[in-house]
Amino acid sequence: MxxxxxxxxxxxxxxxxxxxxxxxxxxxxxxxxxxxxxxxxxxxxxxxxxxxxxxxxxxxxxxxxxxxxxxxxxxxxxxxxxxxxxGVVQLAALTLAVGLAVHLALNLVTTAVRAERARRRLHSMVDLLADPAADGSGARVLSHPIPLAYCVPGLRTVTVVTEGLVDLLDADELRAVLAHERAHLDQFHHLVLLAFRAWHEALPWFPIANRAERAVSLLTEMLADDGARRQVGAEPLGAALARLGATGEPGPYAESGGVNPDAAMLAQRLERLGGSRHPxxxxxxxxxxxxxxxxxxxxxxxxxxxxx
Structure with missing residues (x-):
């Protein structure tokens, strides 16, 4: 033992x-x-x-x-x-083990519940404020001048863009952004990120939890980029990302509440799209x-x- x-x-x-x-x-x-x-x-x-x-x-x-x-x-x-x-040491170790397991499990449950509530609010807002896209893509368009794109996961998924984004991008670039968001939904990135966000919130003093959440967030963005690249190509996606900048996406999914893409992440994604990949x-x-x-x-x- x-x-x-x-x-x-x-x-x-x-x-x-x-x-x-x-x-x-x-x-x-x-x-x-x-x-x-x-x-x-x-x-x-x-x-x-x-x-x-x-x-x-x-x-x-x-x-x-x-x-x-x-x-x-x-x-x-x-x-x-x-x-x-x-002795006291053995009993303390057992108590700590049980307490840590319960703490992690409860934090995962509460994080999932909060995320589900946020998704429901977002779906309600989208239903109320957004209109179906005219191009038949299935996306919803918000009347807002700031260019933004995000997706809302769940049993009923939706991709949301703003009129500012539609006006900013050409047709191929817009298709690339929509393909990127759909890749997040198709690959269930929200579930992966939920687990790492719960880990970070359960152990906020643990520096590796923050490092892991940030690394995983970047990897999900790269995987979504690959999904869009296969459908539309690297050039339209790279051009769209360059135009949007780091503020064009509120996160890998709308209610993420965790690590949002920043300039450093964007630079790594653009470099990856612009160069030749060697898996x-x-x-x-x-x-x-x-x-x-x-x-x-x-x-x-x-x-x-x-x-x-």
């Missing part, structure tokens, strides 16, 4: 600082944003499991397994003394996906081994 706690603690420490720092500074994620996005999710999920698992393994060590620890400690809540071998080769992508799976499978496997 102690060996499992040490192994999980070492993994949690690695995924809490050096690994995400190295990944956030690497250049290769822009070449294969899908693989990089999956790796970020593996780091977040694997790190959380390893952190909680390490505390559980250490706290349950006197009993020999997690199940035996539960059998010995649960009756203490109603009657009986604390079993021999369990990672097959072996590198396989290694990335294998590492992603390993980051989750390893802590789950260790916890399963010490459960009984």
């Amino acid at each position: 102690i060996a499992a706690a040490v192994a999980l603690g070492a993994l949690a420490l690695a995924l809490a600082w050096p690994v995400p720092v190295v990944l956030s500074r690497a250049a290769w994620p822009s070449r294969s944003p899908a693989a990089a996005l999956a790796l970020w999710q593996g780091i977040a999920l694997g790190g959380g499991l390893a952190m909680i698992g390490s505390l559980l393994a250490f706290g349950a060590a006197p009993a020999g397994s997690l199940v035996d620890a539960a059998r010995q400690l649960l009756p203490v809540f109603t009657a009986g003394p604390i079993p021999a071998g369990f 990672l080769d097959g072996r590198a992508r396989v290694a990335c996906w294998a590492a992603t799976a390993g980051l989750v499978v390893v802590p789950v496997g260790i916890l399963a081994a010490i459960a009984t």
